[in-house]
Amino acid sequence: xxxxxxxxxxxxxxxxxxxxxxxxxxxxxxxxxxxxxxxxxxxxxxxxxxxxxxxxxxxxxxxxxxxxxxxxxxxxxxxxxxxxxxxxxxxxxxxxxxxxxxxxxxxxxxxxxxxxxxxxxxxxxxxxxxxxxxxxxxxxxxxxxxxxxxxxxxxxxxxxxxxxxxxxxxxxxxxxxxxxxxxxxxxxxxxxxxxxxxxxxxxxxxxxxxxxxxxxxxxxxxxxxxxxxxxxxxxxxxxxx
Amino acid sequence: xxxxxxxxxxxxxxxxxxxxxxxxxxxxxxxxxxxxxxxxxxxxxxxxxxxxxxxxxxxxxxxxxxxxxxxxxxxxxxxxxxxxxxxxxxxxxxxxxxxxxxxxxxxxxxxxxxxxxxxxxxxxxxxxxxxxxxxxxxxxxxxxxxxxxxxxxxxxxxxxxxxxxxxxxxxxxxxxxxxxxxxxxxxxxxxxxxxxxxxxxxxxxxxxxxxxxxxxxxxxxxxxxxxxxxxxxxxxxxxxx
Numbered sequence: 013x014x015x016x017x018x019x020x021x022x023x024x025x026x027x028x029x030x031x032x033x034x035x036x037x038x039x040x041x042x043x044x045x046x047x048x049x050x051x052x053x054x055x056x057x058x059x060x061x062x063x064x065x066x067x068x069x070x071x072x073x074x075x076x077x078x079x080x081x082x083x084x085x086x087x088x089x090x091x092x093x094x095x096x097x098x099x100x101x102x103x104x105x106x107x108x109x110x111x112x113x114x115x116x117x118x119x120x121x122x123x124x125x126x127x128x129x130x131x132x133x134x135x136x137x138x139x140x141x142x143x144x145x146x147x148x149x150x151x152x153x154x155x156x157x158x159x160x161x162x163x164x165x166x167x168x169x170x171x172x173x174x175x176x177x178x179x180x181x182x183x184x185x186x187x188x189x190x191x192x193x194x195x196x197x198x199x200x201x202x203x204x205x206x207x208x209x210x211x212x213x214x215x216x217x218x219x220x221x222x223x224x225x226x227x228x229x230x231x232x233x234x235x236x237x238x239x240x241x242x243x244x245x246x247x248x249x250x251x252x253x
Numbered sequence: 254x255x256x257x258x259x260x261x262x263x264x265x266x267x268x269x270x271x272x273x274x275x276x277x278x279x280x281x282x283x284x285x286x287x288x289x290x291x292x293x294x295x296x297x298x299x300x301x302x303x304x305x306x307x308x309x310x311x312x313x314x315x316x317x318x319x320x321x322x323x324x325x326x327x328x329x330x331x332x333x334x335x336x337x338x339x340x341x342x343x344x345x346x347x348x349x350x351x352x353x354x355x356x357x358x359x360x361x362x363x364x365x366x367x368x369x370x371x372x373x374x375x376x377x378x379x380x381x382x383x384x385x386x387x388x389x390x391x392x393x394x395x396x397x398x399x400x401x402x403x404x405x406x407x408x409x410x411x412x413x414x415x416x417x418x419x420x421x422x423x424x425x426x427x428x429x430x431x432x433x434x435x436x437x438x439x440x441x442x443x444x445x446x447x448x449x450x451x452x453x454x455x456x457x458x459x460x461x462x463x464x465x466x467x468x469x470x471x472x473x474x475x476x477x478x479x480x481x482x483x484x485x486x487x488x489x490x491x492x493x494x
Binding site: 021023024026027028029030031032033035036112113114115116117119120123124127132133134135136137138139141142143145146149150151152153154155156157158159160161162163165166173174177178243244245 | 418
């Protein structure tokens with residue numbers, strides 16, 4: 013009988029924001045897989061590090077960092093072959109995933125390649141979306157609000173029309189698009205309603221009202237949250253972080 | 254010194270989908286608060302039940318069930334007074350919240366009333382959004398997809414235009430709107446791309462392709478997920494649940 017491929021959501025970065033189920037499955041794993049950069053530490057592995065059992069077999073999926081962040085498909089073709097061999101031998105494979113595996117997650121590349129042949133179980137995780145809202149200290153959305161998640165690389169026109177149609181907005185993957193997005197929101201009169209969070213829940217986290225943010229560059233793991241619905245929510249005037 | 258008001262996301266229902274942090278804070282709580290119906294069990298309390306310490310003081314916030322689910326504000330006025338007294342005495346209060354406190358959560362009613370006077374910490378939780386996607390066994394969204402969350406009570410025209418503008422769509426609070434939503438999606442040619450999940454991660458969970466769903470009524474905690482982006486993801490032909 014084949015093993016099960018687990019896709020485990022680890023949450024936004026603080027290891028304590030891992031679920032009990034994720035912790036249990038990782039603690040008893042025989043084989044783990046995770047995305048890793050070509051140099052430096054794997055973020056997913058670092059979140060799970062304290063739960064990893066001694067002697068666990070590790071399958072790092074080396075994804076060279078590129079501007080567009082969409083890795084070459086051959087990398088996942090090869091990883092899927094290696095993981096399939098383990099599964100076919102009857103062993104489970106626990107895949108470590110930042111955030112939630114199915115929410116803009118690279119786990120989908122394994123899922124697409126293996127779900128027709130193997131049993132796959134996804135353990136949902138806390139997403140950066142609600143982790144950022146918690147750190148911003150403002151509710152994300154309520155009642156009959158429409159909430160839209162927009163990738164920062166989209167065009168200004170695209171982003172503008174999505175924002176106009178929603179009450180709550182999250183712009184993800186801000187990165188190098190920060191100055192353009194800030195200008196766009198200023199033009200829409202939304203700068204005062206926008207908060208900025210990078211690396212939510214990690215020691216190096218930054219939280220600001222967007223209007224107070226002085227840097228021109230943002231890391232990939234950064235988000236702008238806007239609330240323009242009927243609730244009278246405002247952002248704190250300052251953040252202690 | 255005043256106590257801290259914690260808003261703790263408990264996740265979608267399976268107690269194992271609680272975070273380690275939620276579990277730690279609940280296990281050491283002296284005073285908890287939670288929403289409860291006027292008859293029957295509190296869903297939030299039932300998720301946390303096995304973690305509750307002996308002798309914990311409980312402040313149930315009794316919210317009569319109504320069709321529109323937006324409780325009378327006096328209920329939260331009174332609860333805020335009771336909780337403020339505890340906080341002012343120097344004691345922390347741990348509020349148990351289904352899902353995530355800031356994602357369509359009733360915790361905002363306490364937050365609005367108490368955040369100007371007391372320190373509030375929100376612990377994010379797994380939302381029904383990603384919990385439903387995990388059970389549906391299809392990724393929610395990827396790459397530069399736009400994802401929109403739409404409350405089911407909105408009008409057909411409103412829902413149609415939001416769906417047209419997104420690649421990934423979640424319709425929440427399906428409830429009595431199920432037949433209307435199903436007709437709307439059929440008219441848009443999206444029935445084959447839509448999955449239905451109710452009470453995700455609980456023993457009584459139901460998961461179906463929307464096209465296979467034969468009932469005409471859905472509970473409040475139900476969701477329709479649609480994927481219409483570029484990925485070739487499909488729904489499994491059948492679900493074992």
